[in-house]
Amino acid sequence: MLLSGASAQGTARRFQVNTGAVVEWARLAGMVIRMGARGGIERVRDPEPLRDPSGTYRRLTREDRIFIEMAISSTPAWSIRAIAKHLEVAPSTVSRELRRYPVETGRGRGATREFKYHAGVAHHHTMRIRRGGRSSKLDQPRLRALVVAGLNEKHSPQQVAGRLRMQFPDRPELCVSHETIYKALYVQGRGALRHELTVAKALRSGRVSRTPASRLPSRDVRPWLAGARLADRPAEAADRAVPGHWEGDLVVGPGNSGLVTLVERATRFALIGRLPGTRDSETVIDVLQHQIIQLPRWLRQTLTWDQGQEMARHRDFTIATGCPVFFCDPHAPWQRGSNENLNGLVRDYYPKGTDFNAVTDAEIQAMVTQLNDRPRKTLGFHTPREKLDELISSVALAP
Incomplete structure (x- = not known):
């Protein structure tokens, strides 16, 4: 009515409200009231409401919602079809609007609970959703x-x-x-x-892109690699369905400190031992032997390592444990990808530069326990410990 030239007083009489309410509604609708002989209502338009290609649908604007509130609050209240006809929208648009944004009124002891449409609340919620403020499933507390x-x-x-x-x-x-x-x-x-979160990093890796494989030339052949290259490894070791095949490497720190890390290819079960202040081949072999000799014989099939000099005496390890060692190709860490992943997890606990001589055995064991209780997608989100226990139980029950 205001937009068609009716006065504020006339509009107030039509909807049976006071003139102040009409003036406030006009302000909320984005209208400017000009006083004087040439005064009246000057509408400040919203951007053109979005329409679909057929021209049969448009989004409600703020002044549309103000009109809906006025119409349903008048005596008698306008029908949904009358409101829709006035706004030139489908009746379902008005009906959906009234159902979507009811505001509870009449709160308090002894009050009757009622629900009334409020244009300001409806417009606020609509704008919030359009800006991407839709509630997330993670808003549920549990x-x-x-x-x-x-x-x-x-x-x-x-x-x-x-x-x-x-x-x-x-x-x-x-x-x-x-x-x-x-x-x-x-x-x-x-x-x-x-x-x-209580952890320092939400995700383990801070990289935003893949790190390309090394293009450096291959290293010279080392004498201890003869007969122990990856091509010499039994074919079953490549099939993770067969348990007992391990991958290993060192995680090093300053002061000749370091960790020996082992991971079983089928279950991703990890064994980690601390080096006692030196990284020579004899010491590494001793730590490795102590780690793996405690396993059942059927869980000591092969060990895959890189071409580091710390495994120069690998034949001593094989004699003591019955577990042969095989070496990856130069610059090919993906050939022992499970261990590379494990070392990345270890670095999440102990970043580069950590002096492992200052880390206690209890702290290392706590890390190993947490890693073995970590669910893995490749295991169907079971943990390495669960899968290893399942393997051991199946062997124990076998005739």
Whole structure:
């Protein structure tokens, strides 16, 4: 009515409200009231509402919502079809708008609960959704707590999501995709998930792109490699279905300190030992032998290593344990990818520059326990410990 030239007083009489309410509605609708003999209502238009190609749909503007509130508050109230006809929209648009944004009124002791449409609230919620403010599944407190707990255990978003699907197969409200977790960590600004974590880094790797393979020329052949190259390794070692094949390497630090890391290819079970202040071949072989000799014979099939000089005396290790050692090709760490992954996990606990002489055996054992209890996607989100226990049980029950 105001836009068609009616006065504020006339509009107030039509809707049976006071003139102040009409003036406030006009202000909320983006209109400017000019006083005086040439006064009246000057409309400040919103941008053109979006329409579909057929021209049958447009989004409601702020003044549309003000009109809807006025119409349903008048006596008698306008019908949905009358409102839709006035706004030149489909009746379903008005009906959906009224259902979507009800505001509870009449709160307090003894009050009757009523729901009334409020144009300001409806427009605020609509603009928030258009700006990408739609609520996230991680807003649910229990699911958010489970995700935070998994990330604090240094599990990746993919491992957290996979583990939740395995633990709660019939509870979709407690399952979430890893993409949603990544978004909560790095895309969302307000209330970002990373601010709730107790670990220093939300994700293990800080890289934003892949590191290309080395293009350096191959190293000279070492004498201890004869007959022990990867091509000489039994074919079954390449098949992770057969347990007992290991990959190993050193994680080194200053002061000749370091760790010997071993990982079983089928279960990803890890063994880690600390070097006693020296990294010569004899010492490395002694630590390796102490780690692997405690395993059952069927779990000591092969060991794959890089071409480092620390394994120059690998034949002594094979004689003592019955486990032959084989060496990767030069500059080909992907040939023992499980161990490279393990070493990356270790570096998450102990970054480069860590003096392992100052790290206690108890601290190392706590790290190993956590790594072996870490769910893995490649294991169907079971943990290495669970898979190894399953293997040992199956062998024990075999006739």
